[in-house]
Every structure is written in C-alpha cells, then in structure tokens.
Amino acid sequence: MAENKTQPTDISVEEFLAGVEHPKRREDGFELLEMMRDITGQEAVMWGPSIVGFGSYHYKYETGREGDSAAVGFSPRKANLALYGLTYGPDADRLLPELGKHKTGAACLYVNKLDDVDRGVLTEMIRTGYKHVMEELNTQ
Numbered sequence: 001m002a003e004n005k006t007q008p009t010d011i012s013v014e015e016f017l018a019g020v021e022h023p024k025r026r027e028d029g030f031e032l033l034e035m036m037r038d039i040t041g042q043e044a045v046m047w048g049p050s051i052v053g054f055g056s057y058h059y060k061y062e063t064g065r066e067g068d069s070a071a072v073g074f075s076p077r078k079a080n081l082a083l084y085g086l087t088y089g090p091d092a093d094r095l096l097p098e099l100g101k102h103k104t105g106a107a108c109l110y111v112n113k114l115d116d117v118d119r120g121v122l123t124e125m126i127r128t129g130y131k132h133v134m135e136e137l138n139t140q
Contacts, residue, residue, distance in 0.1 A: 006048040006069070013044040013052050017076070025076040028114045032074045032081070035119075039126045040072060051075045051084065055130060057138035071133040072126055083109040088137065089128030095121050 017033060020026035033044055033052060042054040053070025060066035072085035086092065086109050096104070100117035103110040109125075111117050 006051060008053070008056070009046045009048065011046040011049070013046055016046055016050070016052070020076045022076070022078065024113050025078075025081065028081055029074070029076040031114055032083075035123065036072060036074070036126055039123060040130050042071075045070070047073065050077075053084070055134060057133050058140040059137060060139045066139070071138075072130045080110045080112050081114070083111065085133050086122075086125040086129040089125065089132040091128045092125060095125050095128075099125070 013033065017026060017029040020029055029052070036042075036052075036054045037044060040054040044052050044054055045056075047053040047070050051070060051073050052075065053073035055071035056068050057071050058066065058068050070084060072083075074084065075082045080103075084107065087096070087104060087107065089095075096102070096109075098118060099121045101112065102117060114122070
C-alpha cells in the first residue's frame with residue numbers, strides 16, 4: 001500500500017507563513033493560524049510543504065487504504081486560501097450558505113480572502129469540522 005504523500009514535517013509554520021509571497025494571503029494565514037490554534041487547542045504542524053494542519057486523525061477506507069491526515073488545516077495558495085476538514089461536519093450544509101463568498105471542492109473549502117467570509121460562521125465550521133473529524137472519522 002502506497003504511503004500518503006502528505007506527511008507531517010519539521011518545517012516551521014511561522015517561517016512558512018512569513019514566506020508567503022502574497023501579502024493578503026500571508027496576513028490571512030497568520031490569522032487562520034491563531035484562529036485554528038485557539039479553536040482546536042492544537043499546535044500547528046506543517047503537512048508536506050504547504051499545508052498547515054491542526055490535530056491528526058487516522059482513516060481507513062473500505063478499499064483498505066488507510067493513513068493519517070490533519071484534522072483541519074489550511075494552505076495559503078496563490079489563487080486562494082484552501083481550508084481542509086471544514087465541510088465534513090454535520091452542520092456544514094447549513095453553515096455554508098451563511099459563510100459568504102466561497103467555493104467548495106471534493107474535500108476543500110476555498111476563499112479568496114478572510115474578509116469575504118463571516119468570521120463567526122467560519123469559527124463554527126472549524127469547531128464542528130474538527131469535532132466531527134476527531135470523533136466520527138478517526139479510526140484510532
């Protein structure tokens with residue numbers, strides 16, 4: 001079975017965020033760092049070269065594939081902020097219409113900048129997404 005490409009690293013989260021070229025993405029990254037740290041109670045860890053993750057969980061699919069991943073996290077990309085683990089919670093479908101300007105992908109929530117979204121709704125999505133991943137999806 002192939003190992004996940006995205007694994008925890010020893011890269012400094014603060015150094016990674018300080019090196020984000022786009023000034024607004026860099027600013028939003030530091031805000032998300034504090035927000036997710038406060039909500040999850042976890043310290044940030046770099047997963048691969050570009051994902052800031054909080055907490056970890058073990059998953060096992062019906063196919064037999066299994067591995068570990070960050071419970072919630074984000075990546076300040078050139079085009080947007082990718083947020084991970086927030087659409088898994090049971091309240092996500094109810095909260096997404098209240099969030100503000102965003103797009104969704106298979107397992108990601110994309111926002112251009114934090115000023116486009118309601119911080120209270122985002123906080124609730126982080127809280128419920130993290131709780132759901134740790135309590136319902138974690139197979140450990």
